[in-house]
Amino acid sequence: MTRRLTAYDLQSAKGTRKWLQLHVDTPAEAAAAVACDIAILSCEPDHNLEAVRAAAPHAFLSVGMAHGAVASPDEAIRLGFAMMRRGADAIYCSHSPRFIEAMAAEGIPVTGHVGLVPNRATWTNFRAVGRTAEEALKVLHAIKDLENAGAACVEIEVVPVRLAEHITRSTPLVTMGMGCGSACDTQYLFSSDVLGTHTGHYPRHSKRYADFVTLEAELQEKRIAAFRTFGREVAEGRYPEARHRVDMDDAVFDRFLTLSQSL
Template identity: 40%
Template sequence: MMGKRLTVRDLLDARGKHQFAMLRVETLDEAEAAERAGVELLSVPPAMIMDRRFREVAPTAFAFPGDNFYEIGDTADFLRWAFPLFKNGADGFYCSGSLATVRAMADHGLPVCGHVGLIPSKATWTGGFKAVGKTLETAQLVYRQCKALEEAGAFAVEIEVVPHSITDAIAEKTGLFLISMGAGPGGHAQYLFTDDVLGQTKGRVPRHAKVYADFAAEHARLQEMRVRAMTAFASDVHKGHYPAPQYMVDSDPEVVAEFRDWLDSQD
């Protein structure tokens, strides 16, 4: 599916035909690596969209900037937040705000992705950081939230930590593009955080996250290398070994002598 920048229509048309890979990236290096690796969808900090270098390193990625609703504000604030990002190349927008906000953004032609299931910023309503949808009541809640977002004009929804069988059933009853984070292969994209994939998460790694590298060990190794190099530098300075002649420049002796004579004349 790589080779061109994807559109909303491309994603919707590919439902059930192609599983998309999606990552949350925090740096341009991560965005470039994801592009080169064939990861089609990226969740990015809003500031990254405003950096012209982003599209230089990730020209084909379908990019979703997003922030928590309490960081942005009400409906008018969301619109003010989204318009400059859309102008600068955002492809879709995470919106964990109200249905009224989703509706207003969609009415302006902004592609909106909602959030259902375990929503970290709203987890108090579903009992904390645990799966949502394991009971009939909570499975019905997830479905109703999907339908409400679809009716409000969202084209996609992140479905997070929902039992995979529930996701499968919901996928059959909605036209939304489902982005699965720990919600099984019934989603149309599989979404993880780069920190988890690279093994650099501090603290507990979510059950749904698969770790593919051990950057934490590599960071620790590099830190020890930093300490050794800095220790050697400090030792050289303290013992007078640095700077040695090969690290210095000098003037001709005649120039130095003339300069010293001139300095003496300034007394």
């Protein structure tokens, strides 16, 4: 797009297109996503937020409100507006619907979360959620709560495909699907999983398209080698060379010494 994507754009396109979505950690990742026509991004509200916004000026950017960062709806409104001023297009919020309702009432687009919600995983463990009829009904009930609260979007994480399809067809919310097959309005993954940036656990729904762990290890070896050579050359007197220095003419230095005597 030639202008910044909005919540209205996403809701207007619901049911007519599938969006790609990535959670990015750096401005470089945001720029790479934009180069691949990935128009929906999410990120954390850390020091990179403004730079991510600058790297992806037209993307729809959902920025995470850290769980527990606010203790009242009023605090949520203040922090939500602060994040919008920094570049967010929507605020991801895993707090209860009353926090979401407060922000939505002030015109702040909010992204909720159902299914496997990591911030609430003590109640479910890290597993697929909604595989029984009763648990699926709880997920649907959570969707209705978000609708009633005025949310604009909802992340649906690791629920059965048929449940995600039912929700996507029946809700006006833009559904952001992670681990839900191809059922939702967006196909959502974390850039860290796509790029293979870590050696820890990779979720079943993720897929590695690169091996940045190996690349970073090679870069680290090159850093160490360069730093070691720098230290050795300093110790051996081979750095700095004449071309690295700035010198003064003898006459200029003599005049400096004369002038310095007046101090």
